[in-house]
Amino acid sequence: MNxxxxxxxxxxxxxRKDELLKCAAKLISFKTxxxxxxxxxxxxxxxxxxxxxxxxxxxxxxxxxGEPDLVGTLRGKKGGKTLVFNGHVDVAEVxxxxxxxxxxxxxxxxxxxxxxxxxxxxxxxLAAAFFAAKLIAESGLELKNNLMIxxxxxxxxxxxxxxRLLEKGYKCDFAIIPEPxxxxxxxxxxxxxxxxxxxxxxxxxxxxxxxxxxxGGGVEAANTIEKMCKIIEGMQELERYWGVMKKYPKISPxxxxxxxxxxxxxxxxxxxxxxxxxxxxxxxxxxxDVEDVKKEITDHVMNVAKADVxxxxxxxxxxxxxxxxVREKGEVFPSSHIDENNxxxxxLLQVREKILQKKPEVSIWPSVSDAGWFSKFGVPSAICGPxxxxxxxxxxxxxxxxxxxxxAKLYTAYILAFNEI
Numbered sequence: 001m002n003x004x005x006x007x008x009x010x011x012x013x014x015x016r017k018d019e020l021l022k023c024a025a026k027l028i029s030f031k032t033x034x035x036x037x038x039x040x041x042x043x044x045x046x047x048x049x050x051x052x053x054x055x056x057x058x059x060x061x062x063x064x065x066g067e068p069d070l071v072g073t074l075r076g077k078k079g080g081k082t083l084v085f086n087g088h089v090d091v092a093e094v095x096x097x098x099x100x101x102x103x104x105x106x107x108x109x110x111x112x113x114x115x116x117x118x119x120x121x122x123x124x125x126l127a128a129a130f131f132a133a134k135l136i137a138e139s140g141l142e143l144k145n146n147l148m149i150x151x152x153x154x155x156x157x158x159x160x161x162x163x164r165l166l167e168k169g170y171k172c173d174f175a176i177i178p179e180p181x182x183x184x185x186x187x188x189x190x191x192x193x194x195x196x197x198x199x200x201x202x203x204x205x206x207x208x209x210x211x212x213x214x215x216g217g218g219v220e221a222a223n224t225i226e227k228m229c230k231i232i233e234g235m236q237e238l239e240r241y242w243g244v245m246k247k248y249p250k251i252s253p254x255x256x257x258x259x260x261x262x263x264x265x266x267x268x269x270x271x272x273x274x275x276x277x278x279x280x281x282x283x284x285x286x287x288x289d290v291e292d293v294k295k296e297i298t299d300h301v302m303n304v305a306k307a308d309v310x311x312x313x314x315x316x317x318x319x320x321x322x323x324x325x326v327r328e329k330g331e332v333f334p335s336s337h338i339d340e341n342n343x344x345x346x347x348l349l350q351v352r353e354k355i356l357q358k359k360p361e362v363s364i365w366p367s368v369s370d371a372g373w374f375s376k377f378g379v380p381s382a383i384c385g386p387x388x389x390x391x392x393x394x395x396x397x398x399x400x401x402x403x404x405x406x407x408a409k410l411y412t413a414y415i416l417a418f419n420e421i
Contacts, residue, residue, distance in 0.1 A: 009413070013135065015182055023127045025107035025108055026125050027089070028117065033094055033347065034090035035157060036055070037090065038067060040089050044068055044069075055137050056074055056133070060268060061165060061168060066170050067153055067163050067296070071150055071151075071170060072147070074146065081418070084149075085130075085132075086152060086374075087150070090159075098395050104116055112401055113400060114399050114401060114404060116397065119399040120387035121387070125178025126149075129411050130149055132412040143418075155370055158185050158193075166373055166376075174179075178384065178407065178411075179373045179389075182388055183380050183384055183407060184363055186338065186363050187336045187382070187403060188332055188333075188383060189285050189286050191331070192320065194280050194320045194321065195278065196318055198276045198316050200224055201314070202274065203220050206269065209238050225266060227276070228364065230311065236258075238300045242256040250364055251285065256284055258280055259282075261393050278405060280356055289337070333372045335372055342380050345380065349362070351414045354413070355406070365383050371383050383418065386404050
């Protein structure tokens with residue numbers, strides 16, 4: 001049987017682009033906002049059935065009970081190297097008071113755009129990857145290497161969908177994450193959230209405050225909200241220091257931020273606040289390990305505490321990360337350094353230049369994604385997906401039809417090139 005040429009595949013994508021758009025629109029029609037989460041199973045079952053239709057081996061792998069990741073695999077005859085496309089199916093929440101011009105979960109398209117929540121982030125990219133796999137499977141091409149599509153849950157809330165797959169052995173030689181970056185080839189910095197708590201062993205009435213703050217009052221105590229203000233000032237100093245001293249190629253200085261995101265404290269106005277908690281988000285560089293970042297922050301916070309008489313005796317507590325913003329009020333996204341000398345990255349750059357007729361450069365995505373988990377488990381990866389990050393999470397979310405088609409072309413061409421390695 002004569003095998004199709006790459007040009008024939010590209011022509012077929014143009015001819016069948018309506019199938020791609022219908023697939024993406026169908027994915028959008030499943031309401032999978034996160035929060036509230038716990039809503040992805042119907043989508044995963046539908047996509048699993050579509051995978052089975054084209055001969056993929058299909059497995060549903062529980063992350064939480066009744067909330068599985070989906071893995072579809074086209075086995076290569078050599079069973080050697082494995083290429084993964086990894087995309088999350090949960091999407092940003094849609095609040096009742098948001099004024100959309102259309103039903104965010106209708107999923108529809110015209111000549112220019114595909115519309116709906118998740119079109120950009122990132123059901124469009126996942127649909128393009130699946131469509132590429134479908135074309136390969138239907139062509140009759142016998143793959144030498146393995147092709148795997150991972151449809152994962154939980155990314156929007158920092159949940160461990162991709163992490164669970166890697167822990168259970170679903171590794172690969174190279175992973176492409178179709179997050180919306182204009183089909184650039186990118187790595188990413190990392191993010192970790194953490195809580196700092198100041199807590200007093202004593203509880204006092206508001207009327208006792210004057211004895212706590214004036215000479216001769218005789219009460220050694222503290223307002224934990226005021227003590228937290230000292231911690232906040234110290235964190236601002238560390239943030240400025242990072243902005244001056246930390247550097248990474250192709251990243252603007254100052255991206256290493258420490259954002260105080262949420263603060264909680266006090267009981268009511270007749271109490272001296274005996275506990276205060278603040279939720280921080282820390283951004284770090286692609287070549288930094290999260291454990292080193294945690295140590296740096298911990299050391300600085302404790303040094304700030306040592307400079308205060310009361311905090312020295314009652315040091316703040318730090319609680320790191322977590323596996324869900326929804327379930328645990330915490331998340332971790334490891335960083336992902338991208339090596340432009342890696343042979344799979346080099347191949348992606350070459351294929352991208354050929355398909356898109358643009359000379360690519362390796363760069364850094366300003367957001368975070370599950371690419372970091374591949375890096376944490378020693379798997380090289382690249383973020384490369386259709387759409388713009390500026391169009392993610394917004395009211396009236398949409399994605400360019402042309403860019404979706406380009407993504408399907410790029411992924412198909414890369415699968416064919418990877419097959420020859």
